[in-house]
Every structure is written in C-alpha cells, then in structure tokens.
Amino acid sequence: xxxxxxxxxxxxxxxxxxxxxxxxxxxxxxxxxxxxxxxxxxxxxxxxxxxxxxxxxxxxxxxxxxxxxxxxxxxxxxxxxxxxxxxxxxxxxxxxxxxxxxxxxxxxxxxxxxxxxxxxxxxxxxxxxxxxxxxxxxxxxxxxxxxxxxxxxxxxxxxxxxxxxxxxxxxxxxxxxxxxxxxxxxxxxxxxxxxxxxxxxxxxxxxxxxxxxxxxxxxxxxxxxxxxxxxxxxxxxxxxxxxxxxxxxxxxxxxxxxxxxxxxxxxxxxxxxxxxxxxxxxxxxxxxxxxxxxxxxxxxxxxxxxxxxxxxxxxxxxxxxxxxxxxxxxxxxxxxxxxxxxxxxxxxxxxxxxxxxxxxxxxxxxxxxxxxxxxxxxxxxxxxxxxxxxxxxxxxxxxxxxxxxxxxxxxxxxxxxxxxxxxxxxxxxxxxxx
Amino acid sequence: xxxxxxxxxxxxxxxxxxxxxxxxxxxxxxxxxxxxxxxxxxxxxxxxxxxxxxxxxxxxxxxxxxxxxxxxxxxxxxxxxxxxxxxxxxxxxxxxxxxxxxxxxxxxxxxxxxxxxxxxxxxxxxxxxxxxxxxxxxxxxxxxxxxxxxxxxxxxxxxxxxxxxxxxxxxxxxxxxxxxxxxxxxxxxxxxxxxxxxxxxxxxxxxxxxxxxxxxxxxxxxxxxxxxxxxxxxxxxxxxxxxxxxxxxxxxxxxxxxxxxxxxxxxxxxxxxxxxxxxxxxxxxxxxxxxxxxxxxxxxxxxxxxxxxxxxxxxxxxxxxxxxxxxxxxxxxxxxxxxxxxxxxxxxxxxxxxxxxxxxxxxxxxxxxxxxxxxxxxxxxxxxxxxxxxxxxxxxxxxxxxxxxxxxxxxxxxxxxxxxxxxxxxxxxxxxxxxxxxxxxxxxxxx
Numbered sequence: 033x034x035x036x037x038x039x040x041x042x043x044x045x046x047x048x049x050x051x052x053x054x055x056x057x058x059x060x061x062x063x064x065x066x067x068x069x070x071x072x073x074x075x076x077x078x079x080x081x082x083x084x085x086x087x088x089x090x091x092x093x094x095x096x097x098x099x100x101x102x103x104x105x106x107x108x109x110x111x112x113x114x115x116x117x118x119x120x121x122x123x124x125x126x127x128x129x130x131x132x133x134x135x136x137x138x139x140x141x142x143x144x145x146x147x148x149x150x151x152x153x154x155x156x157x158x159x160x161x162x163x164x165x166x167x168x169x170x171x172x173x174x175x176x177x178x179x180x181x182x183x184x185x186x187x188x189x190x191x192x193x194x195x196x197x198x199x200x201x202x203x204x205x206x207x208x209x210x211x212x213x214x215x216x217x218x219x220x221x222x223x224x225x226x227x228x229x230x231x232x233x234x235x236x237x238x239x240x241x242x243x244x245x246x247x248x249x250x251x252x253x254x255x256x257x258x259x260x261x262x263x264x265x266x267x268x269x270x271x272x273x274x275x276x277x278x279x280x281x282x283x284x285x286x287x288x289x290x291x292x293x294x295x296x297x298x299x300x301x302x303x304x305x306x307x308x309x310x311x312x313x314x315x316x317x318x319x320x321x322x323x324x325x326x327x328x329x330x331x332x333x334x335x336x337x338x339x340x341x342x343x344x345x346x347x348x349x350x351x352x353x354x355x356x357x358x359x360x361x362x363x364x365x366x367x368x369x370x371x372x373x374x375x376x377x378x379x380x381x382x383x384x385x386x387x388x389x390x391x392x393x394x395x396x397x398x399x400x401x402x403x404x405x406x407x408x409x410x411x412x413x414x415x416x417x418x419x420x421x422x423x424x425x426x427x428x429x430x431x432x433x434x435x436x437x438x439x440x441x442x443x444x445x446x447x448x449x450x451x452x453x454x455x456x457x458x459x460x461x462x463x464x465x466x
Numbered sequence: 467x468x469x470x471x472x473x474x475x476x477x478x479x480x481x482x483x484x485x486x487x488x489x490x491x492x493x494x495x496x497x498x499x500x501x502x503x504x505x506x507x508x509x510x511x512x513x514x515x516x517x518x519x520x521x522x523x524x525x526x527x528x529x530x531x532x533x534x535x536x537x538x539x540x541x542x543x544x545x546x547x548x549x550x551x552x553x554x555x556x557x558x559x560x561x562x563x564x565x566x567x568x569x570x571x572x573x574x575x576x577x578x579x580x581x582x583x584x585x586x587x588x589x590x591x592x593x594x595x596x597x598x599x600x601x602x603x604x605x606x607x608x609x610x611x612x613x614x615x616x617x618x619x620x621x622x623x624x625x626x627x628x629x630x631x632x633x634x635x636x637x638x639x640x641x642x643x644x645x646x647x648x649x650x651x652x653x654x655x656x657x658x659x660x661x662x663x664x665x666x667x668x669x670x671x672x673x674x675x676x677x678x679x680x681x682x683x684x685x686x687x688x689x690x691x692x693x694x695x696x697x698x699x700x701x702x703x704x705x706x707x708x709x710x711x712x713x714x715x716x717x718x719x720x721x722x723x724x725x726x727x728x729x730x731x732x733x734x735x736x737x738x739x740x741x742x743x744x745x746x747x748x749x750x751x752x753x754x755x756x757x758x759x760x761x762x763x764x765x766x767x768x769x770x771x772x773x774x775x776x777x778x779x780x781x782x783x784x785x786x787x788x789x790x791x792x793x794x795x796x797x798x799x800x801x802x803x804x805x806x807x808x809x810x811x812x813x814x815x816x817x818x819x820x821x822x823x824x825x826x827x828x829x830x831x832x833x834x835x836x837x838x839x840x841x842x843x844x845x846x847x848x849x850x851x852x853x854x855x856x857x858x859x860x861x862x863x864x865x866x867x868x869x870x871x872x873x874x875x876x877x878x879x880x881x882x883x884x885x886x887x888x889x890x891x892x893x894x895x896x897x898x899x900x901x902x903x904x905x906x907x908x909x910x911x912x913x
Binding site: 071073074075076078114115118119122123125126127142144171174175177178181182184185186187286287288289291319320321322330331332333334335336337338357358359389392393395396397398399400402403404405406 | 509510511512513543552555556559560561562563564579580581607608609610611612614615616618619622623727728729730731764765766767772775776779782783803805806832836837839840842843846847849850851852853
C-alpha cells in the first residue's frame with residue numbers, strides 16, 4: 033500500500049518526445065511545404081493531407097457535393113477504372129483514405145517503402161485526374177443516399193443534426209456534410225468537377241509525413257504528387273456566432289435509451305485562453321476517470337456508460353459540446369446534474385489540487401499520442417491547420433505546467449455560460465419538456 | 467495486360483517482404499507460478515503498453531449468469547485494500563497513463579499505456595488486483611446500472627447488434643458462444659456480488675493469465691520485473707483445461723427475419739459454423755482466411771464486390787469475413803446490402819450464385835496474388851501499432867495458440883493454395899450448419 037502511493041505521486045519527468053525534436057520542414061521546388069518526422073525502423077511511409085475548405089463550401093442547392101466528390105476520387109482516375117485503381121492499390125500494398133469534413137477534406141495514405149514511387153503515382157491520379165464517370169458516380173451516390181437514410185433513423189445522428197440546425201440556422205455549419213436526399217439527387221458529375229476544383233489545391237493543403245523517407249526525396253515527391261493542383265483555392269465561408277439558449281429540445285424517437293447532446297459557445301483555436309480552457313474541460317468533462325461529469329453521472333449514480341465534453345473549434349466559429357446516453361427514465365436527472373456542474377464551475381472555478389492532478393495527467397499522457405507513424409502524421413498536419421508553431425509540440429507541456437489557478441478561474445468565468453447551454457435529447461425522455 | 471504487370475510486380479514484392487514481416491522482436495517466458503510473459507520490443511518512443519489477459523471470457527460463465535465475466539471486468543476498477551475507492555484509474559492518470567479493459571467470449575484483458583519508466587507501478591497495481599479485489603454492495607449496484615446502460619447503448623440502441631445476438635443464438639445449439647458477451651438483460655439485472663466474487667476467485671490467478679508488455683523495454687528487464695511483482699502470486703488450484711459444451715451435429719439450416727423500424731438499409735447475412743485456428747494446425751484456418759478475402763474482402767476487387775456491386779449493380783455493399791481467432795469453432799460469414807428496390811431474396815440468390823461460381827471456376831490467380839500481397843502489407847502496417855501487436859499476441863495466447871503459432875501464421879497464409887481454398891469452402895460451407903438472416907425495416911401491414 034505505501035509502496036504504491038509513494039511511487040504514484042513522484043512527479044513526472046518530462047518525457048522526451050521524439051517528434052518534438054525531430055520535425056523537419058520540407059519545402060518542394062514548387063513551394064509546397066510539409067512537416068516530416070523521419071522514422072526508418074519500419075519500411076513504410078504515412079501521409080496526412082488536410083485541404084482546408086471542406087463541405088462548408090457547398091452551395092445551398094449543392095449540399096453534399098464535396099462529400100460525394102471525395103468518395104469518388106478512388107473510383108476511377110487517369111484512365112484506370114474504379115476496379116483497376118483498387119486492384120493496383122492492392123498490388124502495391126498502398127492504403128488510401130478520403131474524408132470530407134465541414135472545414136476541410138483530408139487524404140490519409142500509407143505506403144510501403146519499396147513501392148513508394150508507384151504508390152505516389154497512383155495517389156496522384158486520384159487527387160489530380162479523377163474521372164467522375166457516370167457509372168461510378170451513380171454507384172457512390174447510392175452509397176451516400178444509404179448513409180443519409182441510416183442517419184435519419186439513428187438517434188445519435190438525429191441529435192447532432194438537430195443541434196446544428198438550432199445553432200446555425202442560416203449558415204453552412206447547420207447543414208449535414210452528406211447533404212440531403214433532395215440535394216444529392218440533383219448533383220451531377222459536372223458538379224463533382226466543380227467541387228474538386230474548389231477543394232483540392234496546393235495553397236490550402238497542410239501536410240504531415242512520417243516514415244522511411246529523406247527530406248530530399250520528400251521534396252521531389254510533393255511536387256510529383258501535388259504540383260499540378262491549382263494554387264488559388266479560396267474560403268468563401270463567413271464567420272458565425274451560434275444561436276443558443278438554456279433550453280432543452282426533445283425529439284421524440286422510439287428507443288429504450290435517450291441520446292443527449294449539449295452545446296454552448298466555445299473558443300477558437302487561436303484564442304489566447306484556449307489552452308487554459310482545454311485544461312478546464314479536462315477537469316469538468318475530459319477523458320479522465322476523475323472528471324467531474326464522469327464522477328457525478330456515472331461513478332456515483334450509474335446513469336450512463338459514458339459522458340464527456342470537449343472544445344470544438346471550427347474555422348469560422350467555436351463550440352463547447354458534450355454528449356451522453358441515458359435511459360429514458362434517468363436522462364432528466366443526468367441533464368440536471370450537467371447543468372448544475374456547469375453552473376458550479378462557472379461560479380467557483382477549480383481547486384489547486386484538481387489543477388495539479390490535471391497537469392500530471394495531461395503532461396504525462398501527451399507523449400502517448402505519438403505512438404505510431406500514422407498518428408504522428410495526423411498530429412503534424414493538424415498542428416499546421418491549428419496554426420501552431422513548429423516549436424509547439426516541444427513546448428506544450430511547459431505551457432500546461434505554467435497554468436495557474438488564477439488563470440483557470442479567470443477563464444472559467446469567461447468560458448462557462450450556463451444561460452446558453454442548450455440540450456437536444458432524442459428518445460422518449462421522462463420529465464423533460466420543451 | 468494489366469494483370470501481367472501486376473503479377474510481375476508481386477513476384478518482386480513477395481520475397482523481401484516476407485522476411486521483413488518477421489522482424490518484430492518477440493520474446494516469451496513462463497513464470498514458476500504458471501503466468502505466461504510475452505515481450506514485444508518497439509523502441510520508437512519511450513512508451514510501454516502493459517496488458518494482463520485472463521484465459522476466461524463469457525463462454526466460461528455458469529449457465530444463468532450471463533454477463534458475469536464482463537460485469538467483473540467493470541468491478542475490477544473498484545478497489546483493493548492497497549488501492550481502495552476506485553483509485554486504480556486515477557493513479558494511472560496521475561502517472562500520465564491511460565487504462566481500460568475489454569471482455570470477449572474467450573478472454574478478459576486489462577491494459578495501461580504509460581511512460582516506460584512507470585512499468586513497475588503498473589505491474590504492482592495489476593498484480594495487486596489479480597488476487598486482492600475488495601467489493602461492497604453499493605459499488606456493485608451502481609456499476610450494475612452502468613453495465614445495463616452499456617448494454618442499452620451497444621446493443622438495444624442498435625438493430626444490427628440485436629439482430630446479431632439473435633443470429634448467434636440460432637447458430638450455436640449448445641455452445642455458449644450463442645449467449646452474448648454482455649449478457650441477456652434479464653440475467654444481467656439479477657447478477658449479485660457473490661456471483662462476481664465466485665467467478666473472480668475461481669479464474670483470476672497467475673496460472674490463468676498472460677502478461678504482454680510491448681514498447682521501449684528490454685525482455686530480460688521485463689522478466690525480472692514480472693518475477694518480482696507477479697512471481698509471488700499463488701496459482702489457483704481450480705484452473706483446468708477449458709472444456710465448454712460442444713456443438714452437436716447441426717442438421718438443419720436455420721433462417722430468421724428481424725424487423726426493426728430503425729433499419730434504413732436492409733441486408734442479408736449468412737454464417738456457417740467454421741473451425742478455428744488451432745495450435746500447430748492452422749492450415750485450414752489460413753485457407754478460410756484467404757477464401758474470405760478473395761470472396762468478400764477489399765471492397766469492389768473481391769468476387770462478391772466485383773459481381774454484385776460492379777457487374778450486376780444490385781448491391782450497395784457486400785463482404786465475407788472469418789477471423790479464426792477463437793478458442794472453440796466459430797463462424798465464416800458473408801453478407802450483401804442490396805440497392806433499394808432489390809429484394810433480400812434476390813440478394814441472397816446472387817450471393818449464393820457468386821459462391822457457386824467460385825466453387826466451379828476456382829480462384830483467379832491474380833486475385834489470390836493480390837490477397838496475399840494485401841496480407842503481407844498488413845504485416846508491415848501492423849508494426850506501426852504497439853497496442854495492436856500486443857493485442858495480437860494476447861488474443862492468440864488466450865485462444866489456445868502459442869507464440870510460435872502467431873509467428874508462423876503469415877507464412878502459412880502465403881503458402882495457401884487454390885486447392886486448399888476450394889477444399890475448405892466445400893467442407894465448411896455446408897448449408898445445414900448455417901444461419902441465414904434478413905434484417906429489415908418496419909414490417910408492412912397486410913404482408
């Protein structure tokens with residue numbers, strides 16, 4: 033017993049972050065920049081490309097265009113049919129992922145070192161020369177429609193979409209990334225070419241690369257891969273403030289367990305208080321077992337399997353959100369506890385002990401995020417999207433350690449807005465009315 | 467033309483890659499008290515994944531106590547004399563670590579990921595709760611509510627999961643794999659503190675456990691730590707070879723239809739009772755793995771994908787699956803999600819026709835070569851996930867396999883021939899051993 037506790041509270045020595053010391057900035061002859069961590073121990077290279085813009089750029093009558101376009105990139109390109117493209121990827125052992133988000137579209141790729149140049153050539157076809165052929169277009173549109181129909185009967189998806197419509201009634205952020213059955217029905221292959229022209233460029237891409245590759249080889253590869261993309265991509269989306277009240281919106285749905293999502297205004301990633309707010313949220317609703325929401329709603333009362341909250345910064349707005357599921361007969365009690373905790377942290381802030389505990393976890397666990405090439409590539413690209421300096425990863429734990437209780441309570445008073453915390457509950461909740 | 471180029475390329479790829487795939491340094495030991503130890507070196511970052519796997523899962527539960535293995539997993543975080551009041555996870559977090567646990571039919575596993583210099587503390591706490599769990603009624607009752615919420619979330623809120631539960635119950639006439647790991651709700655709500663303690667005292671012991679440590683560690687140092695922390699634990703007398711009720715001969719194909727208004731995309735799925743990977747005897751399992759891949763792996767390049775999604779254009783999605791990683795025989799499966807307007811009967815007929823086509827025409831050599839190339843690439847990419855490698859060994863060793871079986875598995879997969887694939891298909895895909903299920907939306911009145 034004594035042994036455990038003496039060991040447990042030895043202060044953490046800062047872990048040496050390999051990625052912190054080893055990030056190299058590589059700039060290609062055409063001026064494309066990537067952050068690289070060389071990692072030769074496994075014969076593979078992982079790439080993450082984040083093209084800023086995303087589904088928020090869709091015109092109101094073309095909702096879903098960007099999402100469908102991203103789904104079509106590997107479905108025929110550069111003279112290869114969809115089948116031929118997939119067969120070629122299998123032969124090379126190359127793995128590609130294409131994704132559309134609200135603020136960006138992203139491409140993840142893992143390639144075997146020995147097939148690197150052939151794999152890059154194949155990925156280039158998808159990014160630069162997609163076909164958008166009629167047959168593949170109809171097939172993938174059918175898959176997207178299936179997802180839209182599934183979302184319409186999924187309480188989780190219903191809750192998220194209802195909340196977005198409340199928060200952003202007149203802004204692209206209020207729309208589903210996939211579009212609607214009506215808008216997707218009007219899309220054409222020509223719309224795909226337009227969406228492609230407006231989404232993928234060399235001036236809006238942030239790149240993270242980790243693996244068995246030298247800076248010189250990467251520089252040349254970047255131009256081969258992306259050099260033929262346009263360099264005039266613009267972001268036409270306006271900034272927006274979410275519309276919020278302290279109401280609870282109930283969406284009736286026949287299910288044994290209610291889904292609850294909640295939101296209030298958050299902080300953008302470049303807000304000077306962002307890091308302090310991140311530590312505050314860790315104490316209130318982070319992944320920690322001692323987070324207040326977890327202790328109050330799950331550990332003490334058994335009202336849910338999991339509850340968490342998180343800052344959600346966007347390019348043009350910022351939210352502070354959370355979610356949990358709870359039985360129809362218990363969800364009202366859980367909503368009340370979350371509201372009470374929100375009011376409590378707004379009024380009283382946090383204790384010095386809570387801050388010390390949070391620092392021990394956050395500084396120690398930071399290194400755990402860097403436990404694989406593909407994960408590190410994602411962090412490198414994400415850091416650039418967030419506008420963080422190259423030195424941030426090395427300095428981040430010092431920044432966390434520098435936070436004081438005064439900082440925390442000052443920001444808590446600014447951040448937490450119980451009067452603007454809106455809940456959407458999907459299910460058949462007892463005791464929750466409009 | 468393209469096929470020829472592809473095959474030439476594959477010929478270049480196979481040799482050197484096969485050698486690389488075996489470079490993951492793995493060392494194994496057994497402690498005097500019977501605890502197995504596996505160490506996987508990954509020196510890319512000063513991080514370690516520490517896992518303890520127990521050779522006990524839901525399929526080892528007493529009848530009528532379904533869900534007790536998983537419920538006990540939750541209770542293992544509640545406390546011991548040395549680490550009371552649910553402080554296990556908070557102490558891991560105070561040391562900058564993450565921790566969790568999971569339960570399946572065949573094993574229960576606990577893990578932490580943490581800075582490598584914290585490994586001794588993780589071992590000390592994990593060894594402590596292997597034998598020292600202390601429970602009270604209040605903690606038990608609150609956690610039972612949490613588990614019921616978990617079931618509501620994972621199963622009752624998901625028509626596909628409810629359907630899967632019904633299909634498994636139909637698939638296994640006698641074997642406990644027919645009972646869901648999380649338990650039937652009417653039994654879970656009646657579980658007691660004594661049920662949990664009985665299960666714990668019987669099964670949680672070093673001679674029923676596998677320690678897996680992956681990360682920035684030296685095998686000899688891990689062994690020394692394991693001897694220090696786990697070595698003194700007394701083995702349990704009650705641990706015997708796991709013998710679960712076996713399946714009788716299955717004589718009749720089973721069919722079931724599940725309607726749920728929450729289903730937006732209906733599908734047809736069929737599973738067949740299938741042999742698992744067995745120690746020193748993995749050849750047929752390897753053939754079934756490749757059968758699943760050529761038939762329904764890899765999206766549109768597989769036979770089902772190519773025929774049903776591209777040529778006949780009747781399906782939104784299709785696939786085939788087989789893991790082989792279970793202690794007792796499990797299943798081989800295939801499914802088709804038809805396009806709207808295509809009846810499930812037609813989707814099933816086309817699925818059967820595709821299987822028949824494979825049996826009559828054999829495996830396209832290019833397709834088989836691509837499957838093998840994909841499996842080799844999987845080996846390289848698997849090295850990028852420390853936790854994934856640790857899980858591979860933990861799951862294998864608690865499913866009756868050895869470290870050697872895991873090491874030779876990639877080579878066995880590469881050696882599988884077309885004849886073996888077809889023979890395995892003919893032997894295993896016997897309709898009398900199958901369950902065919904239709905998952906559909908709201909039942910229309912008047913039908």
